[in-house]
Amino acid sequence: xxxxxxxxxxxxxxxxxxxxxxxxxxxxxxxxxxxxxxxxxxxxxxxxxxxxxxxxxxxxxxxxxxxxxxxxxxxxxxxxxxxxxxxxxxxxxxxx
Amino acid sequence: xxxxxxxxxxxxxxxxxxxxxxxxxxxxxxxxxxxxxxxxxxxxxxxxxxxxxxxxxxxxxxxxxxxxxxxxxxxxxxxxxxxxxxxxxxxxxxxxxxxxxxxxxxxxxxxxxxxxxxxxxxxxxxxxxxxxxxxx
Amino acid sequence: xxxxxxxxxxxxxxxxxxxxxxxxxxxxxxxxxxxxxxxxxxxxxxxxxxxxxxxxxxxxxxxxxxxxxxxxxxxxxxxxxxxxxxxxxxxxxxxxxxxxxxxxxxxxxxxxxxxx
Numbered sequence: 001x002x003x004x005x006x007x008x009x010x011x012x013x014x015x016x017x018x019x020x021x022x023x024x025x026x027x028x029x030x031x032x033x034x035x036x037x038x039x040x041x042x043x044x045x046x047x048x049x050x051x052x053x054x055x056x057x058x059x060x061x062x063x064x065x066x067x068x069x070x071x072x073x074x075x076x077x078x079x080x081x082x083x084x085x086x087x088x089x090x091x092x093x094x095x096x
Numbered sequence: 097x098x099x100x101x102x103x104x105x106x107x108x109x110x111x112x113x114x115x116x117x118x119x120x121x122x123x124x125x126x127x128x129x130x131x132x133x134x135x136x137x138x139x140x141x142x143x144x145x146x147x148x149x150x151x152x153x154x155x156x157x158x159x160x161x162x163x164x165x166x167x168x169x170x171x172x173x174x175x176x177x178x179x180x181x182x183x184x185x186x187x188x189x190x191x192x193x194x195x196x197x198x199x200x201x202x203x204x205x206x207x208x209x210x211x212x213x214x215x216x217x218x219x220x221x222x223x224x225x226x227x228x229x230x231x232x
Numbered sequence: 233x234x235x236x237x238x239x240x241x242x243x244x245x246x247x248x249x250x251x252x253x254x255x256x257x258x259x260x261x262x263x264x265x266x267x268x269x270x271x272x273x274x275x276x277x278x279x280x281x282x283x284x285x286x287x288x289x290x291x292x293x294x295x296x297x298x299x300x301x302x303x304x305x306x307x308x309x310x311x312x313x314x315x316x317x318x319x320x321x322x323x324x325x326x327x328x329x330x331x332x333x334x335x336x337x338x339x340x341x342x343x344x345x346x347x348x
Binding site: 108140 | 255259345348
Binding site: 012014015016019038039040041059061079080081083084085087088091093095096 | 099101103115116119122123125126127129130132223224226227228229231
C-alpha cells in the first residue's frame, strides 16, 4: 500500500450523468485530483443537476461531436495530445 | 520537455456497442506522436470483438477493426485478445479452431490470442496501464 | 504494486463480474497482491443461498469463498450498499470486510481497476 503522489489521481470518466459509475467517480474524488470527462461523460458540462469538481477537464472532440464546445470554460477543453500529457504527469490513473 | 513512457492499453468496450476502440485509437496515436512507446494492446471482455476479421460495415462508415489493424501493423505494436473472453464470444485463431474443431477462424491480423498473464505482465512492466471501457 | 479490482455490476445479468474475478485470480496466480471490492449493486454477488441453476449458470459463491486460498488478499464490500441490499447480516457471505469509505480504500492501492 503506497502513498498517493502529490499530483493526485487522474480520474477518466466516460459514463453519462446518472450512471452509477458517474456518481461513484465523483464521490471518490479528493481535492488534489483531476477529473477528465470523455465520451458520454461530457454531458455533465451542460447538466444543471451535476456539480463538478474544481479541476474538471473535458475531451474536445467529444464535446464538439455533441455540440457542447460552448459549454466549456476557457482552458477546460483538452485534446488527445493533452490527455496523453496529463497521463505522463499522473502516475495514478483510474478509468471509470 | 517530456520523458518517454511505456503504455499498456486495455480495451474492454466493443466496437459499435461503445466508443472505447475509437477513444483508445486516438489516445494511442497521440501517445506515439508524443514520443511514447506502446508495449501492448490487450483486448478483454467485450473488447475482443475488435479483433474480428469478419466485421464488414458499410463502405461509407468507419471500420474500427481495420483501422486498429493498420495502426498496430504500421507501428509494430503487439496486440492480444484474452483467450477466455475470445473463445466465449466466437473469436478464434487457427490453433483454437483446430483444438475445438470449429468450422472457421476469424482472428484479424496482427492480433494474437493469449491469456490474462499478458495483462498482468503489462501492469508490472509498463509505466502506465490505460483502460478503455464501454459506457453503457 | 497493489491492485484493487472493483465489481460494481449486478451478478448473473452479464459476464462482467466473472471476468473481473478472472482478473483478480490471475494477479494472485502471478503472486501479485490483489484485492476485490464490491460496490453498488455489485454487493449482491455476496449474498448467501444463491442458486443459479434455473438461469443456466453456476453460482459464484464457491469461487468467492475460494478466493483467499488462491491468494486474493481481501474481499471488501461497500457498507452502505450492503445495508441497502442485504440489511439482514445473515444473508451476507462470511469473510467480507465492510468499508465505510470507498474513496479511502481506493487511495490505498496503486491500481484501481474495473473489468469493463
